[in-house]
């Protein structure tokens with residue numbers, strides 16, 4: 001599939017506008033592209049009980065999976081509060097769970113207006129699988 005990385009990043013930017021982050025004041029948006037060609041957006045959702053916070057990436061992934069999607073081809077991550085908002089360790093492993101057998105997930109971030117595209121294995125070389 002020919003992936004429109006800029007469009008995916010635009011979706012992540014749009015998603016970051018819904019961030020619920022009154023505690024960290026660090027907004028994040030994510031957008032995942034699935035093998036059916038659909039895009040699912042997510043934002044970080046914080047909680048007064050801090051440990052219950054859900055990252056933007058996992059919000060987007062769980063939305064996709066709960067709609068029956070199990071193959072993620074690409075994810076874009078954006079924060080208006082920082083350049084190069086890379087996925088946290090937990091989200092790397094959750095992405096790995098839904099990486100197709102025959103394709104490595106593209107991870108798209110933005111730094112000073114330029115897109116950076118890396119494969120998931122750059123961030124998570126030895127993901128865990130049962």
Ligand code: THU
Pocket residue numbers: 021024026027028043044045046053054055056057086087088091
């Ligand atoms: N956050 C994400 O949404 N994604 C990440 O990959 C890193 C961290 C959120 C969680 C929390 O709401 C805020 O950023 C500060 O850690």
